[in-house]
Amino acid sequence: MSTSVSRSPRNFIAGALHELPRSGIRDFFDIVSSMSDVISLGVGEPGFDTPWHIREAAVFALEKGATGYTSNRGLLKLRGAISQYVARTFGLAYDPKEEILVTVGVSEALDLALRAIIDPGDEILYHEPCYVSYGPLIRLCHGVPVAIPTGADQSFRLTADAVRARLTPRSKALILNFPNNPTGAALSPQDLRDLAALAVEHDLLVITDEIYAELSYDDEPLSIASLPGMKERTIFLHGFSKAWAMTGFRIGYACSPPELSEAMMKVHQYTMLCAPILSQEAAVEALRTPESDIATMKSAYRTHRNFIHSALEEMGIPCCRPAGAFYAFPSIAGFGMGAKDFAVQLLQEERVAVVPGTAFGPSGEGFIRCSYATALDDIKTAMQRLNAFLQRHGR
Ligand code: PLP
Numbered sequence: 001m002s003t004s005v006s007r008s009p010r011n012f013i014a015g016a017l018h019e020l021p022r023s024g025i026r027d028f029f030d031i032v033s034s035m036s037d038v039i040s041l042g043v044g045e046p047g048f049d050t051p052w053h054i055r056e057a058a059v060f061a062l063e064k065g066a067t068g069y070t071s072n073r074g075l076l077k078l079r080g081a082i083s084q085y086v087a088r089t090f091g092l093a094y095d096p097k098e099e100i101l102v103t104v105g106v107s108e109a110l111d112l113a114l115r116a117i118i119d120p121g122d123e124i125l126y127h128e129p130c131y132v133s134y135g136p137l138i139r140l141c142h143g144v145p146v147a148i149p150t151g152a153d154q155s156f157r158l159t160a161d162a163v164r165a166r167l168t169p170r171s172k173a174l175i176l177n178f179p180n181n182p183t184g185a186a187l188s189p190q191d192l193r194d195l196a197a198l199a200v201e202h203d204l205l206v207i208t209d210e211i212y213a214e215l216s217y218d219d220e221p222l223s224i225a226s227l228p229g230m231k232e233r234t235i236f237l238h239g240f241s242k243a244w245a246m247t248g249f250r251i252g253y254a255c256s257p258p259e260l261s262e263a264m265m266k267v268h269q270y271t272m273l274c275a276p277i278l279s280q281e282a283a284v285e286a287l288r289t290p291e292s293d294i295a296t297m298k299s300a301y302r303t304h305r306n307f308i309h310s311a312l313e314e315m316g317i318p319c320c321r322p323a324g325a326f327y328a329f330p331s332i333a334g335f336g337m338g339a340k341d342f343a344v345q346l347l348q349e350e351r352v353a354v355v356p357g358t359a360f361g362p363s364g365e366g367f368i369r370c371s372y373a374t375a376l377d378d379i380k381t382a383m384q385r386l387n388a389f390l391q392r393h394g395r
Contacts, residue, residue, distance in 0.1 A: 016140055023132050025359050028343065032353045039382045041370040042353040044181060044327070046245035048300075050282070051293045054244065057285035058278045066277050072269040074102025074253070075280045081287040082253050086238070089290075090213070090223045092231065098258040101265055102251070102275045102283075106211045106239040108268070109254040111137055113207050113235045116263040117173055118143035125166060126175035127158040129182055129329070129360035129367070131209070134175055144170070149363035152331055155320045156185035160194035164202075173205040176224060179212040179324025182360045182369040184305075186323035189222055196227040206234045211252075214243035214294050216324040217302050225255075232257050235264075242325075243294050244286045249279040301326050304372040304379055311383040312370075315390055326373040329357065333366035335393060343368055349392070350385040 025042070032038055049055075073079060079096035086092050094100050103109040110133060118124065118141040126134045128147040135145040146166050150156045163174060176195070178187045187195075199206050206224055213221040225234040239252025254264055268274075286293065305322050312319040312330045319330035332342045339356035346352050346368075355371075357364025372379055 016142065020136050020139060023359070025132060025355055028355060028359065029353070031344070032347065035347070035351065038347065038351045038353050039374075039378050039385070040353040041372070041374060041379070041382055042355050043373075044371055045247050045373060046242060046297065046326070047373045047375060048245040048297050050244065050246050050249070051286075053289075054246065054282050054286045054293070058249075058282040061278055061281035066281055068277060070102075070274045070277050070280060072265060072274055073100070074275055075277070075284065078102055078280050078284050078287075079253075081284050082255070085287050085290060086236070086255060089221055090210075090236075091226045092223065092236065092255070094236075094255040095258075099255055099261050101254045101261055101268060102280060103239075103253055103268065104272055104275050105241060105250045106209060106237050106252040107133065107250075108272060108275075109237040109239070109252050109264075110134070110207070110209065112264040112267050113237065113254060113256075113260075114138055114141050114143065115267045116260060117205060121170060122172040123168060123170040124173050124175065125163060125171060125204075127156075127162075127177075127180075128362075129156070129357060129364040130175075131177055131181050132359060135361070143172075146171070147361055147363070149361075150183070150185070151363070152318070152320055152329075152367075155323075156180060156183035156329070157187055157191055158195070159191065160198040163195065163198055167202055171202065171204060173207055174199060175207045175209065177209040177211070179216050179322075181212065181325055182327050182355070182357070182364070183320065183329040184322025184325050184327045185320065186216055186219065192222060192224045193227060196224055196230050199224075199233060200229050204233070206230065208234055208236055210236060210238045211242050212325040213238065214290075215298055215301060215326060217298075217305060218323055235260060240283055240286055243297070244290070245297060246279075246282065246286065249276075249282055251275055251279040251283050300376075301373065304374075304376055307376065308370060308372045308379055308383065311380075315383070315387050317390075326371055328370045328372060329367050330370065331366055332368055335390070337393075339365055339368055345393075346386065346389050350389045352382045352385045352389075
C-alpha cells in the first residue's frame with residue numbers, strides 16, 4: 001500500500017514555468033476572438049495567402065508521396081537553395097552540409113540557438129520592446145535575460161553604448177532583431193558596425209533574427225553577420241513566415257559556424273527530428289523566385305505603412321516612421337491611460353484590436369502595436385474608429 005501523499009497537477013510543473021508569464025498577445029486575443037465586427041491590427045501575420053506556386057509545390061510533393069522524415073538537417077536541395085539565397089542577399093557564404101540547419105520556423109531556431117549556448121547563469125542581452133519569446137526562452141534555458149530598453153527618442157535603435165552599459169563578466173550573447181517587431185525600427189550600417197566592434201571587443205556571440213530582413217523599406221538587407229570578424233561569432237536565423245507569407249508552414253533555418261551548427265543539430269535531432277517535409281518542399285519552391293514573390297507584398301506593405309503613419313500623425317499620435325517589418329508603434333502616453341487599458345477600451349468601444357506595447361516588455365508601456373499587414377480598407381476604417389475614440393477621450 002502506498003503511503004506517499006499525491007501531488008496536485010500544479011506541483012508537477014517545473015519551477016521555471018511557474019515564473020513564466022503567459023504571452024500578453026495570447027491573453028489579449030482570447031478577448032478579441034470572443035467578439036464580432038472587430039478590425040484586427042493585432043496579429044503579426046502577413047495579410048496575403050502564400051503565393052500559389054509555393055502552395056502548389058507542397059500539394060505536388062504530397063501527391064508524389066513525400067510523406068516521410070528528411071535528414072535531420074533538412075533536405076540537401078533546400079539547404080543548397082538557402083545557401084545560394086543567403087549568399088546573394090546578404091553576401092554570406094554558408095556550407096549547406098555543415099553550417100545550415102532547417103528548423104520549424106525561426107521559433108525553433110531561436111530555441112536551439114539558446115539551448116546550444118546557455119549554461120545556467122549566463123547572461124543574454126537583447127533590446128526591448130522585442131519579440132515576445134526572447135526573455136522566456138532564455139529563462140527556460142536557466143539563463144539570465146538582460147533586457148536593454150530602447151526608446152522612441154532614438155527611433156528604437158539599439159546603440160553599442162547601451163549594450164556596453166549592461167555588460168558583466170557573465171555576458172555571453174546578444175540577440176538582435178532589426179527590422180524590429182514590434183517597433184518597425186531598423187539599424188543603420190554604422191549602428192551595426194558599432195555593435196559588431198563591441199561584440200568582438202567583449203567576445204560576445206550574436207544571434208541575429210533576420211525574419212523581417214526583406215521587409216526593409218529604405219535600405220537593402222544588411223546583416224551583422226556579414227561584417228568583418230562577425231561570421232564566426234554569429235548565429236544567423238531566418239525563415240519563410242513573413243516575407244513569403246508562410247506562417248502556417250512552420251519553416252525556417254539557422255546558419256552558423258560548423259561547431260555551433262552541430263550543437264544545435266544535437267538538440268534538434270532529439271526534439272524535432274526534422275522540419276516537415278512538405279514545408280521543406282514548399283520552401284525550395286519559395287527560393288526559386290524569391291524576389292518576385294516578395295516584391296508584390298512589400299510594395300503593398302509600403303503603401304500601408306505610408307498611410308498608417310500619416311494617419312496617426314494627423315491624429316496627433318506621435319509615431320516613429322516604421323523602417324521595416326509591418327508594424328507601427330505609436331505613443332499613446334498622452335492619453336492618460338496605460339497601454340493595456342487603452343487597448344481594451346479601444347476594443348470595447350470601437351471594435352479595433354491593437355496589441356498593448358507592454359506585451360513586448362515593460363519598456364513598451366505608453367505604446368500600442370498596430371500591424372499594417374492587413375487590407376488597406378480595414379486599416380482606413382480602423383484609423384477612423386481610432387480617431388473617434390480619441391475625440392471622445394479628449395483629444
Ligand atoms: N522572430 C520574430 C521577430 C517574430 O516576429 C516572429 C513571429 O512573429 C518569429 C521570430 C517567429 O517566426 P516563425 O514563424 O518563423 O517561427
